[in-house]
Amino acid sequence: MNILITGQHLDLTPAIRAYVESKLDRIVRHFDQVIDIAVILGVDTPADKDRRHRAEVNLRVKGDVIHAESRAEDLYAAIDTLVEKLDRQVLKVKEKIKGHRQTSIKHIPEPGAEMP
Template sequence: MNLTISGHHLEVTPALREYVLTKLDKVTRHFDQVVDVTVILSVEKQKEKDRRQKAEVNLHVKGKDIFVETAHEDLYAAIDNLMDKLDRQVCRHKTKVQDHHHAPLKRQGDNVWEMPL
């Protein structure tokens, strides 16, 4: 699994990197076919009172790319929301991949409808 954590208008500290890794571990526990993960943490400075912390992730799993982004006033809260959304999407993708097998068909004689006379 290739992992890239980068920052836009902010420095990615070892504490932020460790926090992202611990949260990402939950996602990789659910689905082990993760090929590539790119996490971008950024700060948008539009106004001082509306300072927004944004986190986004692009996850490449076998057969699909999953992109999630969130914004919040606190970067750690944005990372929490991001990983919750990502976890839901990965679980949904996992069930879609696993549910492509159909239940075996019952014998044809079992499903015969009888019409009353």
């Protein structure tokens, strides 16, 4: 799994990078089929003073791309809400994949047959 963390109008410190990686471990723990993760952290223009810090993520899994975005006053708060949103989406995709793995038609007993 590859993790790419970039900053727009923001210096990425090792503390921020470590914080993001530790939060993304939660996602990988729930769903291990992650191919790569691209995280974009940034600061928006001063027009939106209440929620200046932005965090986005594109998570590639087999056959799908999951996108989540979050804005907050604090960068760490934006990262926290981003990971919560992403976690819900990943669990939804995981349940969707797991739901399609039902037994095949040849293994379903016929309506009049007895169960062993």
